[in-house]
Amino acid sequence: MRQSATLSISIPRGAAEVYAFVADGANLPRWAAGLGSGARSVDGGWEVQTEAGTAWLRYAETNAFGVLDHTVRLPDGGEVYVPMRVVADGEGSLVLFTVFREAGMTDEQFAADARAVARDLETLAGLLGRG
Template sequence: MESRHISRVIAAPSATVYAFAGDPANLPRWAQGLAQSEVEVRGDVLIAQSPMGQVSVRFVPHNDLGVLDHAVTLPSGMTVTNPFRVLTHPHGAEVVFTIRRLEMSDDEFERDCQMIEQDLDALRRLVESST
C-alpha cells in the first residue's frame, strides 16, 4: 500500500492552526474534499456532504499533541482512517496529511492527492488571513 505525506507550512502558531482545523464549523471553508456544506454534529460524529456523498467523520479527542486523525465512513460503509497532524515549525506550524492509496487507480490516487493539496492551501490562506 502506497502512502503519501502532503504538508504545508502555515505562518501562525500551531495552537491556532489546530483550533481552526479541528473546528467542525470551519471544515466547509477549507476541507472541500470532506465537507461541502455545513457540518451536522451528532455527539462525537460529524455528518458531512462530501464529493462522495454523505459521510460520517469521527476525529480523535482534543489533545495537546496536534493530532487531528479522523475516520471517515463512506457511503459504501467502508471506513478510511486519515492521519493528520499539526506540528510546531520554525515559521509557525506545519500541517501534515497522510493519504493512503488503498484500492485506488493511479488517476484516482493523484486526484485525491491534488484535492488534499488544495484543501491544505485553503487552510493556510484562511488561517494566515485571520492572524
C-alpha cells in the same frame, strides 16, 4: 502495505491556533472541499454532505500533541483512516496530511486524491493567513 503520500504546508500561525481551527469540524466546509459541505455536529463527530450522500467524520480525542487523525465513514459504509498532524515550527506551524492508496485505486485516482488534499491544504493556509 499501501502506497502513501504525506503532504505538508507551512502556516504562519501558532500550532495551537491551527489545531483549534482544524479540530472544529464546523470549519470543514471552509477548507476541505474534497470532503463535502454542510458540516454539523452529530454524536461526537461531524456529519458532512458529499456528492455521494452523507459522510461522517470523527477526530482523535483533543490532545496537546497536534494529532488530528480522523476516520471518515463514507456514504457506502466504508471507512477511511486519515493521519493528520499540526506541528509547531517556531512561531508558525506545519500541517501534515497522509493520503493512503485505497484498494482498487488506479494511479490516476491516487494522484487525483493527493491533488485534492493539496488544494484543501492550500485553502487552509489561505484562510489562516498565508498568501
